[in-house]
Amino acid sequence: MIGSVPPDERPQDAPEPEPALRGDGLPAPDDRVESALLREEPAYAAAEVAETLGVPTAQVRRLWRALGLPDHGDARAFTDSDVAALGDLVGLVDGELVDLDLAVGTTRAVGQTMARLADWQVGTLVHRVEEIEARGTTAPATAADDAVRLVERLREPFEELLVYAWRRHLAAAVGRIEALGANEEDLHSTEVTVGFADIVSFTALSNQISREDVGDLIERFESRCADVVALQQGRVIKSIGDSVLFVNADPVRALETAEGIINKIGRDTRMPDVRVGLASGSVVLRLGDVFGPPVNLAARLTTVARRNRIIIDAATAEQLPHDQFETRRLPARPVRGFGILEPLAVWRH
The missing domain is CATH 1.10.1660 (Multidrug-efflux Transporter Regulator; Chain: A; Domain 2)
Incomplete structure (x- = not known):
């Protein structure tokens, strides 16, 4: 009878059977x-x-x-x-x-x-x-x-959690349409403050530590950012490796989010330095993402921010209460896609 030989009946010098391979030559996974x-x-x-x-x-x-x-x-x-x-x-x-x-x-x-x-x-x-x-x-x-x-x-419990979380987030998303003050003629656009936080010199840092440590670092960074954003009633739009993009309808809360991220991450000696850019204006909401000049500008501002500092645009500065915050214009500089801009530093009285 043709068939495989049981292991205990195989000659001692017989080679072990070759593992099954996939079409790309890699071992076939256990199904x-x-x-x-x-x-x-x-x-x-x-x-x-x-x-x-x-x-x-x-x-x-x-x-x-x-x-x-x-x-x-x-x-x-x-x-x-x-x-x-x-x-x-x-x-x-x-x-x-x-x-x-x-x-x-x-x-x-x-x-x-x-x-x-x-x-x-x-x-x-x-x-x-x-x-x-x-x-x-x-x-x-x-x-x-x-x-x-x-x-x-x-x-089973994870499937139930998925459905529950989807319903809660669906209800929250519907509420945000009103809370963010969406234009009645265009429910896809709204006025918000966009925040972009990223890790300083992440490429160099990732080349100095192990892959496991890089993964743990990103997990802690994203987790802490998410906690701070949620505390200030904002929303994380997405995480992009060493960066987190968030929005908030209230510019003061957005600034407090930026301060919280720096305090929770940049001031922690076990974590790398961070920098945050904030820009305000109209954005388009699309499939859970946001698009528009404030998104791009917030990301660009981080490139001119110093370590553990917040840089904002003029539109955000105009909306901050003058009795609580003070701003200072920084030297004008070219910002890719926006020409020559004067970003602003901000601090509390």
């Missing part, structure tokens, strides 16, 4: 974790999904790519849940609740958010598996075995 998460096996090709949903195959592929998931060509890579999820999106378009472009845009936003969350969670999961193996408190097992057990225990 038990994926199975534990999906709880179903792929059964449909893209063309079969399209036929089931009654839409062109190109539309299925477009929505799938919008989720940020790889295009598997003609392979049977779709599960029943994939078909159901794509069917829900198609139903929204067919019901004229949204058009296809909006469905793709929303799907892309969800996909990007979930991809980042998944990467963060997997990184945390890896550390947890390493801790379990280092303690040796469980029966001998592979890392995949430990990962499967963790996934099984975390899957």
Whole structure:
């Protein structure tokens, strides 16, 4: 009978079987974790999904790519849940609740958010598996075995947390439309103060410490910034490695956020120095991001700020109470994209 030889019957000098390889030549991953998460096996090709949903195959592929998931060509890579999820999106378009472009845009936003969350969670999961193996408190097992057990225990409560968090943030987002004073004729634009905080000389610093320490540093930086922003009723728009972009409807609170970031990070001898730029004006709200001159200007101002200092633009200075704050114009200098500007330093009386 043709088949593999059991390990205990293999000749002593026989080589160990070669590990399975993927198409790119890398070792094939253990699929038990994926199975534990999906709880179903792929059964449909893209063309079969399209036929089931009654839409062109190109539309299925477009929505799938919008989720940020790889295009598997003609392979049977779709599960029943994939078909159901794509069917829900198609139903929204067919019901004229949204058009296809909006469905793709929303799907892309969800996909990007979930991809980042998944990467963060997997990184945390890896550390947890390493801790379990280092303690040796469980029966001998592979890392995949430990990962499967963790996934099984975390899957349901984490799914519930995701839905709960989405509802809370949806309610907060609706409230912000009013709180930020959005233009009634254009609910996508509003007046805010934009803050941009970044770590000074991060590239040089990252070349001096280990990859693990870089990851821990960024985690602490983002976490502390997020805490300060939330305390001042602002919102973190995004983190970009060594930088954090935030907004606040109140320029005073935005300035207090900047002060808090410097106090929590720049004044901590265990953390690197930071600098913060603030700019005020009209921005466009789009898929969780913000766009407009204040966003770009806030980022540019950090390049002229000294270590652990705040630099603001004239529009922000005009909105600060003169009995609480004092500003001083700095020498005019070229700011990329804005020509010659006079940034301002600011401090409390």
